[in-house]
Amino acid sequence: MSSNTIEIIPLPITKDIESKDKIDSLILQSLKNSDRSLFDRDIIIIAQKIISKAEDRIINLSSVSPSKQSLEIARRQRKDARIIELIMRESVNVVKMSGGVIITETRHGFICANSGIDQSNILDGHQNALLLPEAPDRSAQRIRNAIMSKTNKQIAVIITDTFGRPFREGQTNVAIGIAGIKPIRSYIGKNDLYGKKLRATEIAIADEIASAAELVMGKLERVPVAIMRGYKYSTSKHCSACELIRSRRKDLFR
């Protein structure tokens, strides 16, 4: 498998996404506006934020009544008790809590800050909070199906979010929902260039694609979608971003 030049194409969507907006139609419209078309094996990378908005995962904080436990945590961590309440509701487990940083395991299994709940780049971000999609793989699959049936092109979809990580400064984009692409490229059992068997190399290519797409998305550019073209990936009918989650049993850090 030799490699080609890869292109990462930004797809602006200037509309403020609202509940029930059709992300697939907006993507196709943006392509049309920029005089582009889809190719077979394009990967469409979509920021979680617009998926969550379209799926009506925005919560007005005035509707949230914090529990006693949330009030107590909020006091200790100096945070809004209503946000704490949402973080707890969206999580199955608190991994770490210290100095106002709350790392949880979300219902999906992701380990991230604040159960992925965010108040940036949403309308009235002081009064509202945005939750992760309920089932990001399903969201990816739905968008993939809609775009494939409208364009007759074979594509993959990756939904991304911006996560911090231990040990390293700064956040990077990772894949939280996928459709049509195997998220990990394994070299285990393959011979290296000198004939020695590789024993441990498995590359989280879906996360690398998510990170690559972030470079054209940014946070302030109204580019919530990117297309990656030219990358040779393995397709998969039954795939899930959960393949990227290390099980607790195998994880040395929780």
Added chain:
Amino acid sequence: MSSNTIEIIPLPITKDIESKDKIDSLILQSLKNSDRSLFDRDIIIIAQKIISKAEDRIINLSSVSPSKQSLEIARRQRKDARIIELIMRESVNVVKMSGGVIITETRHGFICANSGIDQSNILDGHQNALLLPEAPDRSAQRIRNAIMSKTNKQIAVIITDTFGRPFREGQTNVAIGIAGIKPIRSYIGKNDLYGKKLRATEIAIADEIASAAELVMGKLERVPVAIMRGYKYSTSKHCSACELIRSRRKDLFR
């Protein structure tokens, strides 16, 4: 800052890299072979492995005498005591050790498996091991200077390695040495699209670039170098991949 299409161009180098090989010349030769030239603001991404080989960081294991401590660890972790000895020599601290997995803090400050020591894709990988470059930022700077003086183009250089991470399966490429590019893009204090101040968003763009480049490099394709073209980054004279290392004080996971 609106975004362009980004290109990631693979640069094959088929030569087996040996001590004293000039990486800058090999990169320029590969460009020439593929009828390409450099553009101002191109980012050249280079796999650590060829840097280490050129800098003669290969160790013949028969020359390594393990200490008593290394022999003891090797017995418990069921590993080669000579490799353990090298891991210990290259580290300042063991972060985690369990079931044959050894996570250390390297002399540079990176938290990674086996102090970044690797036996894959090197000549006679059963008898040899390859260490990380001694000062990857300096290696990046040297290659950047050489290429800029030969081409008169303004470029940046990122040296990458493949690291695992807690919580998520699979490895991704990260930046371990940089020259001419600010590794983190901070949005702190900027207003989001709705006028709310961003408080925590800092993107580790050098790691994202490293990950993007891995997609064309692979592990078996003899593509140890990639060029990223079209990404708008902030240049920096004094930058270091160490900016990507979270200090122990700020790290919740050690």
